Amino acid sequence: MQTLGYYDGKYDEIDKMVVPFDDRSHYYGDGVYDATCAGNHVIFNLDEHVDRFFNSAALLKIEIPHTKQEVKDILNEMVKKVDGDELFVYWQVTRAVAPRNHVFPEGQKGRLWVMIRPSKIGDPSKTLKLMTVEDTRFLHCNIKTLNLIPNVMASELGKQHGCNEIVFHRGDIVTECAHSNVHMIKDGVFITHPTDHYILPGISRVHLIKMCKVAGIPVDERPFTVAEMMDADEVIVSSSSNFCLSAHEIDEKPVGGKAPEILATLRKLLMDEYLTAIGRK
Known part of the structure; x- marks a missing residue:
């Protein structure tokens, strides 16, 4: 695949992905993210990035719907399916899908998003x-x-x-x-x-x-x-x-x-x- 997206259990090419209108990212930017690169279909410094991701979510009291290992498994599985020797690996969690209201919706876990696409790491001589x-x-x-x-x-x-x-x-x-x-x-x-x-x-x-x-x-x-x-x-x-x-x-x-x-x-x-x-x- 040229690109691969994920939203709340669904996979497809990025330009075919659809996100619910009431996802709180649309109204408030209510979520956190992390990102890194992958080479040879291996994600670089994955443990550290996932730790930071969970820490950011905890500081905003967002409940990630997966364990750390489950997030790593999803990311590792996805990078193997995307063409290219060097990839950009991005993931985020938004608080919920709920009607617009400033207070947190009750009883909902976050929604996980992932985006994988080819991208070269920076030229260190630049x-x-x-x-x-x-x-x-x-x-x-x-x-x-x-x-x-x-x-x-x-x-x-x-x-x-x-x-x-x-x-x-x-x-x-x-x-x-x-x-x-x-x-x-x-x-x-x-x-x-x-x-x-x-x-x-x-x-x-x-x-x-x-x-x-x-x-x-x-x-x-x-x-x-x-x-x-x-x-x-x-x-x-x-x-x-x-x-x-x-x-x-x-x-x-x-x-x-x-x-x-x-x-x-x-x-x-x-x-x-x-x-x-x-x-x-």
């Missing part, structure tokens, strides 16, 4: 042009909620300015990007915002920290300012499909390019981990 935008999102960014309008609006603004990604900041403090985590290297130290309620606890962020420790690179989990970022030796953007990309420009000013050896080390370690996980090394 450098990014970034743009800073004031972070006006709500104060639960640690929950991977469907409510992404501020991210969408910021991403469109970035596109209009020829930028690849947006860097959010609250006042002077950098938080994260519109759909990635952002980090920096300064004087040989990997610096990343702590996992508080201002950022999503990125899976690739965890693996970057892990590889820093493997390589003997010191890690400092602390807030950093826009000014510090602009003066960093390297600015790194990470996500589940782009493990370790560097920025060459932010707000039309050159940045980074001063610690290529550290970047190369981290990229090799991360790619080796990925290739080993999918059985290609």
Whole structure:
């Protein structure tokens, strides 16, 4: 199959899937999601993504209609049926199907959605042009909620300015990007915002920290300012499909390019981990 969708027990090509009008995602964005890549029909870091998915749902008091193992089984079964060596694997749960009412409907479990389609992982050699935008999102960014309008609006603004990604900041403090985590290297130290309620606890962020420790690179989990970022030796953007990309420009000013050896080390370690996980090394 070219693509494959799933909704509440039903499977079909994505463009043939039908979702009930009263699914609460339509009215409120009332749900959470997670996503990762698959290579060689093996889903990368699946356990960690499913753990985060269940944590997000619990924080919004959404009852997922399956156990963690059942969700993994559904995803693993689906990736085997889709053509392509590299796939994008996305899943979400919405609270219920019920007439529009702000309060939670009683006695209903969530509705699971899945989308699988071909998609290449990011080219690690690509450098990014970034743009800073004031972070006006709500104060639960640690929950991977469907409510992404501020991210969408910021991403469109970035596109209009020829930028690849947006860097959010609250006042002077950098938080994260519109759909990635952002980090920096300064004087040989990997610096990343702590996992508080201002950022999503990125899976690739965890693996970057892990590889820093493997390589003997010191890690400092602390807030950093826009000014510090602009003066960093390297600015790194990470996500589940782009493990370790560097920025060459932010707000039309050159940045980074001063610690290529550290970047190369981290990229090799991360790619080796990925290739080993999918059985290609």
